[in-house]
Amino acid sequence: MTALTLYNSLTRSAEPFRPIDPANVRIYSCGPTVYNYAHVGNLRAYVFTDTLARVLRWKGHPLTHIINITDVGHLTSDADAGDDKMEAAAKRSGQDIWAIAAHYTAAFKQNLKDLHIADPTAFPLATDHIAEMIAFGETIADRHCYRLPDGLYFDTTSVPDYGRLARTGGDEVEGRIDPVAGKRHPQDFAIWRTSAPGENRQMEWDSPWGRGAPGWHLECSVMSRKYLGAAFDIHTGGIDHREIHHPNEIAQNQAYCGCADTGATIWMHNNFLVERAGKMSKSSNEFLTLQALVDRGFHPLAYRLMCLQAHYRSELEFSWDNLAAASTRLKRLVQAVTALRHRADAPTGTAADTYRTQLDEAVSEDLNTAKALPVLDSLIADKRLAPADRLATLADFDAVLGLDLLMLHREDLRVRPASSEIDAGEIEGRLAARRDARAAKDFARSDAIRDELAGLGVEVMDGDPLGWDWRIGA
Ligand code: AMP
């Protein structure tokens, strides 16, 4: 197989991947803050980590993959200002904070399933690790932290080379960090946040620094170390984490070991999914969930394919047109694979190795799925290869890209928009009546049925090149 190179944000270069232990590659992915549904931008981050995990597994590496669940501690600003996102959501809705966390955690896991994102080894919760976070804080407090009335703060000048990972220089970062009174340096951050008198938090714990809650960055240092060890292979997250969250994790790791080790060897960041209107944000009330896409009649895998069409380090623009184009591409792929399945005899064993090699070359180049997709098209269309041989090689593409083309049926992709009230049985019934009318050359009746269906939001598709009889909506 081709040697894998991955872009390391820490060294700002593509590097050959050399696992610490090839028999157990260890990956940590920053998980969601569960105060609301994930938006499709968040989900791009997990399509990316899933691609990474799939490529590694396909190349023969067993994995330990952790995705944490942030159910406490993340403030509305990444840099210790604003409200606690979880507490704020609980206040807004008047609900129990634990119930909110459980609800959105379950919704997140369902999103991953719908996108064919393989389950990680574990989804540890921040709130299950409070004692370990306090112990971590106690270990680093004397040499690296200082007290303020509202908590224990990390002195970022106490570790070598703070912020090496971040792209922006000191001044720019300072401009984006909200001041907390008394902090010694703008980049210093909370290890523990002591509740203010009368703050009335639903989630708080006793600590040597008073009753309160952990700072957000702490959980990832604690859980990555616990589940993956002090030195592990890859840490992933969205590109926003490159500037504050991950530099702070690295600083904590260095403080804890009393050395310059960063924890993970490779730090990888996916770029954003953006909308014309700007960055997608979960804290604004209007944002796109996976369910919103399904409600408009799109299969979740159309969104997965849309993500795969771009390199994970490129910004990707979300638009309904882009999604519709990906959806059409997915339907064509499924149609073509279905046709192959109908024609497949026993495999001849004629190797479709060139396609496997090209797939390997594409994804070995820093997970270039955009380059792997045309290889998939060529494989499916290669008439020199017996259908069964093409299908056998397709299994490799399914393993890496997660589109499950060998399992999908055309009908699976027919997602009914939420706004539509007519069901598939009724549509089929009316189409049968229309076929009868046409057979009897009663074209007025046939046209009338088509118009009735159009009135119900169903477009009749005579002579559709993909062989669809009808579709709902746009
Ligand atoms: P959060 O729930 O806000 O902690 O975010 C979960 C993951 O989504 C993190 O890895 C973020 O960096 C990532 N993320 C947030 N917004 C976007 C976006 N618009 N596009 C891609 N990734 C994002």
Ligand code: ZN
């Ligand atoms: Zn994290």
